[in-house]
Amino acid sequence: MNHDEIRELLHAYADDELDVINALQIEQHLSACDECRRSEEQIRALREAMTEHTPGYRAPAHLRRNIRAALRREAKETHFSPWLVFATGAAFAAVLLGLILFQTVRGSRENAIVDQVVANHVRSLLATHLVDVASSDQHTVKPWFDGKIDFAPDVHDFAISGFPLVGGRLDYLDGKTVVALVYQRNKHPINVFIMPAIKTSETSPDSLSYRGYNVLSWTHREMNYWAVSDLNDTELRQFSSLLAH
Amino acid sequence: MPHLDAAYNLARFLMRNEQDAEDVVQEASLRAFRFFENFRGENSRAWFLKIVRNTSFTFLKKNRPAEMKVEFDEELHGGQSEMMDPRLEVDHSQDRQTVRAAIEQLPPEFREAITLRELEGASYKEIADVAGVPIGTVMSRLARARRQLQVILSKQT
Numbered sequence: 480m481n482h483d484e485i486r487e488l489l490h491a492y493a494d495d496e497l498d499v500i501n502a503l504q505i506e507q508h509l510s511a512c513d514e515c516r517r518s519e520e521q522i523r524a525l526r527e528a529m530t531e532h533t534p535g536y537r538a539p540a541h542l543r544r545n546i547r548a549a550l551r552r553e554a555k556e557t558h559f560s561p562w563l564v565f566a567t568g569a570a571f572a573a574v575l576l577g578l579i580l581f582q583t584v585r586g587s588r589e590n591a592i593v594d595q596v597v598a599n600h601v602r603s604l605l606a607t608h609l610v611d612v613a614s615s616d617q618h619t620v621k622p623w624f625d626g627k628i629d630f631a632p633d634v635h636d637f638a639i640s641g642f643p644l645v646g647g648r649l650d651y652l653d654g655k656t657v658v659a660l661v662y663q664r665n666k667h668p669i670n671v672f673i674m675p676a677i678k679t680s681e682t683s684p685d686s687l688s689y690r691g692y693n694v695l696s697w698t699h700r701e702m703n704y705w706a707v708s709d710l711n712d713t714e715l716r717q718f719s720s721l722l723a724h
Numbered sequence: 725m726p727h728l729d730a731a732y733n734l735a736r737f738l739m740r741n742e743q744d745a746e747d748v749v750q751e752a753s754l755r756a757f758r759f760f761e762n763f764r765g766e767n768s769r770a771w772f773l774k775i776v777r778n779t780s781f782t783f784l785k786k787n788r789p790a791e792m793k794v795e796f797d798e799e800l801h802g803g804q805s806e807m808m809d810p811r812l813e814v815d816h817s818q819d820r821q822t823v824r825a826a827i828e829q830l831p832p833e834f835r836e837a838i839t840l841r842e843l844e845g846a847s848y849k850e851i852a853d854v855a856g857v858p859i860g861t862v863m864s865r866l867a868r869a870r871r872q873l874q875v876i877l878s879k880q881t
Contacts, residue, residue, distance in 0.1 A: 486807060490867045494841065496848050514810065521808040525870055526842060528814050528877060534823040535843040538732035542746050546728070546753045553754055571757065575726055575768070601849055601859065690767060690849060 480504050485515055493522040498602040499651040500611065592653050592705070597692050599650050600670045600707040603659070610646030610661050620647045624658055632658045632673045632702065637721045642669070652705070662718065669708040669718060676703045684719045686712055699723045727769045728753075730844050731776045737839045738780040740828050748783055752776040770846075770853040777836060777854055784832065792832070806867040812878040826876040834869035841866055 480488075480501075485508045491497050492505045509516045554568055612623040621634040627649060636644040642662045650659040650672060657674040676698045684697040684706075693715050695706045699722070706719055731752065736745040752775045763771055785792045827835055836855060840846040846854070851862045 490870065491848070491863055494848070494866070496863075517810045518808045521810070521812070521814065521874060522870060524814045524816075525808075525874055525877070528816050528818070529823060529838075529842045529873075531816065532818065532820045532823040534820050534827065535729075535839075536733045536736040536745075538728045538749070539742075539746070542732065542749060543728060545746075546750055549750060549754060550757055553757060571760065574760075598847075604859075691853075 480508070482508070482512065482515070485512070486518065489515065489519050490522060493519060493526065496602060498599055500649060501602070593687060593689050593694055593696075595652055596670075596672060596694055596705045596707050597689050599652065599659070599672065600692060603648075603650070603661075603670060604668060611648035613646040615644050615646075617644060620644065620660070623647060624649075628656055628658060630658075630675050630702075632660070633700070633722075634660060635722075637662065637718070640717075640721055642718050642721060664708070664710050664714055664718065667708050667710040669706060669710060669715070671722065672705040672707075674703050676701050684716060684723070686716065688712070695719045697723060727772050730769060731772060733843055734773055734836065734839055735776055735780050737824075737827055737835050738777065738832055739783070744783065748779050749776060752779040755779065767850065767853065770850045773840070773854045774856070781832070806864060806871060808871055808874055812874050814874060814877050818877065823877070826873055829876060830869055830872055834865055834872065837862060837865040838869045838873070 485505055488497065488501065488505060492502060497505070509519060550571075551568065612620055614620050615636055615638065617634045617636050621632070624632065624647065634644070634647065638644070642664055645661040645663050645668070647658060647660050650657055652672050652674060655674055657672050660671040660673065662669040662671065678698065679701040680698065681700075682698045684695040686693065686695050688694065692707055692709055693712050695704075695715055697704050697719065704719070704722060706715060706722070708715055710718075728749070731749050732745060735748040735752075736742070739745045739748055752772070756772055756775050759775075781792075827838055830838065833855070837851055840851045840854060841848075848859050848862045852859045855862065857865075
């Protein structure tokens with residue numbers, strides 16, 4: 480990345496929105512470039528000044544009461560018996576509570592990884608730094624990883640099936656350095672993260688959607704695979720079956 | 725009622741007065757209640773805040789057209805520098821009111837991005853969902869908002 484590209488990304492860097500590799504490049508540049516280092520310090524100083532003075536507003540108590548009353552009236556207008564009104568309110572509250580719990584308890588390991596997978600995907604697009612090695616040639620991409628990681632991922636180009644290989648890069652997932660392969664389906668980029676599996680039994684793709692992205696995970700030949708894209712579930716599954724041939 | 729503080733905070737900065745902020749949040753809560761079935765269960769905070777921001781902007785366009793008269797123009801506002809001015813030092817000795825007033829001087833779209841990012845700790849993706857713009861736009865809005873705040877909050881030398 481050159482000086483101008485770095486300058487563009489300083490806010491994303493200060494906001495912790497970059498992937499590890501881009502962040503490292505920026506750190507290297509900052510140690511050499513006074514102008515960028517000064518800018519980055521100023522962003523941090525401004526952020527500190529804002530959080531230090533906690534300018535946020537809190538909802539006043541009477542607003543809370545008014546809304547509760549309004550929601551009760553709203554429920555009544557649908558001509559339910561008081562019992563049903565209460566039940567509806569309680570159900571609504573329960574669903575919201577469930578959502579909050581869901582958001583909080585998301586800390587379970589599996590979900591934490593999905594969270595990271597999606598975040599890595601978003602960052603790779605955000606930083607317009609999708610790949611470290613840009614090549615549609617599997618014989619260029621695969622050797623690039625030699626010596627950078629302690630496992631050898633399968634790298635294949637699926638251009639014939641409509642999923643051309645774009646390249647690869649190193650990324651960071653669940654505290655480990657992992658392989659990220661990038662494919663493309665029409666305009667949709669697909670990130671595939673590969674790391675050695677702990678449980679080596681083969682599993683078929685398990686799909687879930689998170690923040691609008693589709694994620695598939697499976698285990699194949701002692702490797703864990705995570706495929707993430709804004710592509711629809713059907714095509715992503717089609718793609719995963721190519722990888723798990 | 726979850727996310728009510730976040731909702732009120734966003735509305736308060738967008739509307740710039742208590743009464744309108746309360747009206748907007750009340751209206752948005754009713755809408756959220758009515759359209760709850762449309763919620764797809766991904767991020768309830770972003771979903772609710774999106775309703776709050778849409779209600780706020782509708783209100784502003786209808787009741788304060790003068791404020792919203794100049795359509796927000798990414799290109800026009802993008803013409804000015806996104807880069808921090810190396811000569812300006814942010815003054816830390818200012819109080820909460822000054823910081824609030826500084827945020828209120830920004831255009832509504834910048835106020836929204838700064839409030840969500842700095843005061844609610846939202847990710848770029850979340851801000852993009854709430855504002856209905858691409859992540860790249862969020863990044864440049866934040867850059868320009870911070871640049872303007874830097875000028876407003878700098879020590880007068």
